[in-house]
Amino acid sequence: MSEFKQTFNSSLGKKLIMALTGLFLCTFLIVHLGGNLLLFSNDEGYGFNLYANFLTHFPPIEVVAYLLYLCILVHALYALILTIKNRKARPIRYTDVNKSKASWSSKNMGLLGSILFLFIVIHMSDFWYSYKFSHKVGFKEYRTDLATNKTTSVDYVPSSPDFEKSVTTENNFEVIRVKDLHARVASSFSNLLYVIFYVIAMGTLSFHMLHGFQSSFRTLGWVHRKYTPIVTFIGTWLFAVIIPIGFAAMPVVYYIESLR
Amino acid sequence: MSLLDAKIPAGPLAEKWSKHKFNLKLVNPANKRKYDVIVVGTGLAGGAAAASLAELGYNVKAFCFQDSPRRAHSIAAQGGINAAKNYQNDGDSIYRLFYDTIKGGDYRAREGNVYRLAEVSVNIIDQCVAQGVPFAREYGGLLDNRSFGGAQVSRTFYARGQTGQQLLLGAYSALNRQIHLGKVKMYTRSEMLDVVLVDGQAKGIVTRNLITGAIETHSGHAVLLATGGYGNVFYLSTNAIGSNVTAAWRAHKRGAYFANPCYTQIHPTCIPVTGDHQSKLTLMSESLRNDGRVWAPKTVETAEKLRKGVIKANEVKEEDRDYFLERKYPSFGNLVPRDVASRNAKEMVDEHRGVGGSGVAVFLDFADAIHRLGRDAVAAKYGNLFDMYYQITDEDPYTQPMRIYPAVHYTMGGLWVDYNLMTTVPGLYALGECNFSDHGANRLGASALMQGLADGYFVIPYTLGDYLATIGPKPVDTKHPAFEKTKQDVIAYVNKLLALKGTKTVNEYHRDLGHIMWEYCGMARTAEGLTKAKGLISALRADFWKNAIVVGENEEVNPALEKAGRVADFLELGELMVDDALMRRESCGGHFRLESQTPEGEALRDDEHFAFVAAWEYKGDNQPEVLNKEVLDFEFVHLTQRSYK
């Protein structure tokens, strides 16, 4: 076995892969939340749709995106491999429930991760796949008066099915035609079951992060009397509280909006 | 009776060992791999010996009954290990350590051996530090020392309260390295049941595999026993449950003399017995006596009230308390040596002034210390011991005095060995607590670890070579009829045990034996009591072979069978101990004969008649053993009477 393979096939190596992919996914959460905050701007989806278009069409971002998808798959795959190995390490289970002190989330990362994976599949098929590979998503045309900087929007139906985006200037009006993911989001989030599913998924994310973030630092061997409390603080407040709440707020707010 | 020759080299004390090392024959480095050495027991002495011999190039086969060498009972030593390093610049020297050990042993040890022990003590510390043993350190990074067991100098190296574990893990790591290199073949969960003699020389052993029950033979050019002490003959002791005399006893029955069996050390500060169910006694560090005051109620009436729980210890008025150690030994007070402290506690109990539910305990009171130093300071010093006491007794020693009572802790007696650690059977060696050699009639604190490691690391690697060079590397074959014969003897013996289908459990016999030993061969012994004990043990032994019950079969894990074999040997050893104690009509160290005391009630030696090592020779089943003497010559020290007034 080559040295490289041996390293990453060892127990510690597999842990390292989990930690590195996990941390990469954590950084993505920040970016994703940051971008999605555009959903809260009251601009008929102007900012959000442009942002979605940018993400899917700017080549470097696209590379990173595919790296991200790979990470999700590797993270899930290694979780599966490790779980199977760990189960094999105790072929006969205890009869009594384990009462050793350990946090609930740390003991249920597999369950939490499975829910999240299911969520990611549904989430991506609904938005990412529809957006990129189907024609289910409509278009919007934004006209911005360059003199007053006011934007109005109308639905737009492209002549060619391959149409993606256009930016033109017509008589002091900037005309942007772009896929209207925002409308898709609004319609999805008007469905109560869908909203509940999202909120549950974000709760799951919270618990997954509560253990996962600080755990990945341990796995990397980055434990320090001074810095570990900071890592735990960030893992708890940013990743397990602020980010899940931020994401969960979107379906909730849109659902409430849809009721009006 | 014959006189034994210990083969102590002649010449000045300080040169004996160096000269001897030079005179010993060497085995050619290329020939070493042609020799097999059997090491039984892998504690400090055995583990150190097995590793060191393998490093030299011998093929070592090591055996232990535990599941891993790391669990040998050496691990439980708390206090520390002595070495004459004089790091503290307080006047220590090899000679002083030698002198303290000889004197502490009440002049019943060999000068030559003890000097060698003091000499190599310094190497032990170097060796252990190099292995990564985490001894306590000063802020400057240097090793820390403390004074221990009443010594006037600070020469004790320690690793918090678990020096034994750390030293053992050091030896274990050295052993592991040799196992990894293939120079040591390790047999765990294997109990030695006999030694094989070929033409009078020890050439192998018979073991029982404790998992499968297989009776196996193993051959070697020499057999080293490092199987520890026999304190469990008392049933209750601070020894591990598994500690036993079987290997040493079976060797004794094959011709190795057993020396000074009656010398037992009884440690004063243990947690008292709570009931018949008790399986073991727990030691608390001697250091407690630095600040605790030992007392018993002045009157039997007060004691009675305390026993019944009518009053609490704290309610006993100052004038009703008897701080008996301070009263009798004004200059040493609570810090008198172990044997003196133990004996006085027993006296209180014998006068019915003992306390606790059973009445078999005295108080160790920290009220004064807490008042003087404050609770925090006391907690800083003794916190872990107080916690341990609380854990076991459910009583808080911060608010009420501890109850303590002496317990058997160490046995100074053991297989007789000469200066080379060879027993009276050629090729059979005994190391560590298993032999009798260095502590005389009483062992000083922090000396057991020192002796075990000295024997294993620094003595046997030299002296064994001399013997091996003499006999030559001709292979030893287990096909020799002596192996099969001994194996059949063992099988017959095991079957005899398994055939016991009586009504009384082996453990009950063990407990009965313990009661007899403790009562008559414990802290104070009399001719009358010992004679009675002999009869009692004899009867108990006869009863054992009639009425004991041993369940299960050989071909399985069978702790009942293991225990039966060990108790059968303890029953025989018990009788020998009583014989030895009866023969020695003097008091010395841990052996106190009521008939031999000073007018003040202190131990009175009889150097004229008893300055010898008693080495007992086995003469066959139910035959009285024969006493052989090794006369102790004191060339360099002057014999004095100990006094702690």
Added chain:
Amino acid sequence: MNLTLKVWRQKNAQTKGAFVTYKAEGISPDMSFLEMLDVVNESLIHKGDEPIHFDHDCREGICGMCSLYINGRPHGPKDAITTCQLHMRSFHDGEIIVIEPWRAAAFPVIKDLAVDRSAFDRIQQAGGFISVNTGVTIDANAILVPKVIADEAFNSATCIGCGACVAACKNASAMLFVSAKVSQLGMLPQGQPERWSRVQAMVAQMDAEGFGNCTNTGACEAECPKEIQMTNISRMTNDYFSAKLFREEHVHDHASSGE
């Protein structure tokens, strides 16, 4: 006290085991847990039955021989002690106590409640030592060890090798045990020359023994009778990746040791 025990009985490694219920009657709260089992065993022997087999030796919490998974926790309901230090006053009259052996593929049952922990020995044999022969003549005080380092190394060295960490871990991982030894030697100056090869060898042996992987749940740390810290695992990880990824001269250390 009267108690009901549900005890795992298994004749040997080859046969299947099952729970058997016993009554423990007239138990004193002052007894240790093992003494309670002694009492039950004595009554079994009187009936001609085989006693319950369990590992034990020193009975003062240092040899690491005793084990027992009691009511869902290794070494029973109290923290920082071994089973032999557990007293019956920690239970209440009439309680049902479930006693199981350590469960791990790497710790096969030998009989009843006793398991084979020789995997721990093999991990130590793979590299848990400093290669010095007997007879070093470097004075002990020639090696300076800062007190904080000595204390920290000592904390790691207090491991008694009982296996409670493996028993408690939901993955039956041995990382706390292995890392304690790696840390102890890795922190001390004496351990530096073999630091990078040691960690590789010991981790490889740990993996070969079939222990599970660590998921940082912390159950090991919570159940360790000697309170060994999980920090050790991070130290081991650090050393391992340092050795594997950044120490060119040690890359083949492990390969050359025949693995």
